[in-house]
Amino acid sequence: EAGVTQFPSHSVIEKGQTVTLRCDPISGHDNLYWYRRVMGKEIKFLLHFVKESKQDESGMPNNRFLAERTGGTYSTLKVQPAELEDSGVYFCASSRERTLQFFGPGTRLTVL
Amino acid sequence: LAKTTQPISMDSYEGQEVNITCSHNNIATNDYITWYQQFPSQGPRFIIQGYKTKVTNEVASLFIPADRKSSTLSLPRVSLSDTAVYYCLVGDVNDYKLSFGAGTTVTVRA
Numbered sequence: 001e002a003g004v005t006q007f008p009s010h011s012v013i014e015k016g017q018t019v020t021l022r023c024d025p026i027s028g029h030d031n032l033y034w035y036r037r038v039m040g041k042e043i044k045f046l047l048h049f050v051k052e053s054k055q056d057e058s059g060m061p062n063n064r065f066l067a068e069r070t071g072g073t074y075s076t077l078k079v080q081p082a083e084l085e086d087s088g089v090y091f092c093a094s095s096r097e098r099t100l101q102f103f104g105p106g107t108r109l110t111v112l
Numbered sequence: 113l114a115k116t117t118q119p120i121s122m123d124s125y126e127g128q129e130v131n132i133t134c135s136h137n138n139i140a141t142n143d144y145i146t147w148y149q150q151f152p153s154q155g156p157r158f159i160i161q162g163y164k165t166k167v168t169n170e171v172a173s174l175f176i177p178a179d180r181k182s183s184t185l186s187l188p189r190v191s192l193s194d195t196a197v198y199y200c201l202v203g204d205v206n207d208y209k210l211s212f213g214a215g216t217t218v219t220v221r222a
Binding site: 033042092100103106 | 161209
């Protein structure tokens with residue numbers, strides 16, 4: 001069974017540019033989550049999808065972040081425009097059961 | 113979510129047993145204890161979950177005393193590849209917002 005995949009593994013962009021991160025969950029997992037760790041901080045929850053519906057986006061830092069999950073399969077997280085403080089590692093996870101989440105390797109985002 | 117406290121770091125040698133204790137004094141009746149492991153440049157990986165007494169799988173054992181105010185993750189005969197950050201999480205099984213905290217960095221030396 002393939003695990004959660006994320007693309008790209010690394011992204012370096014200039015402040016003010018747009019970046020889109022992609023997550024492919026494990027097949028059959030209706031629950032999909034985004035987390036991030038910014039420099040020196042702990043991993044923090046961003047949002048939760050059940051199939052294509054956003055169940056909870058309380059962790060999204062501001063309206064520069066937009067997550068979608070069209071068709072209930074893969075998900076994208078767009079940052080527009082990117083700011084310096086957005087640098088960090090963005091993790092995607094998927095699950096059948098809520099506490100047993102399978103994480104992807106993360107996308108390391110660097111905003112210059 | 114119940115707050116957890118665990119050591120920042122632990123050092124060990126290959127072949128030894130590593131025990132990481134996590135304190136969670138305000139654990140609620142419906143809360144479970146879950147441990148995740150994270151290797152460098154990877155996402156966290158679930159290793160074990162328990163409610164009370166002892167749980168064992170192929171990776172680790174989890175010991176939970178009767179009062180459930182703490183728990184101990186036991187890694188038997190560690191190898192260099194067990195070097196990782198280990199996170200103790202406490203929450204209801206319906207809690208999807210996992211709260212990782214700082215974790216315990218375990219370093220295994222030859």
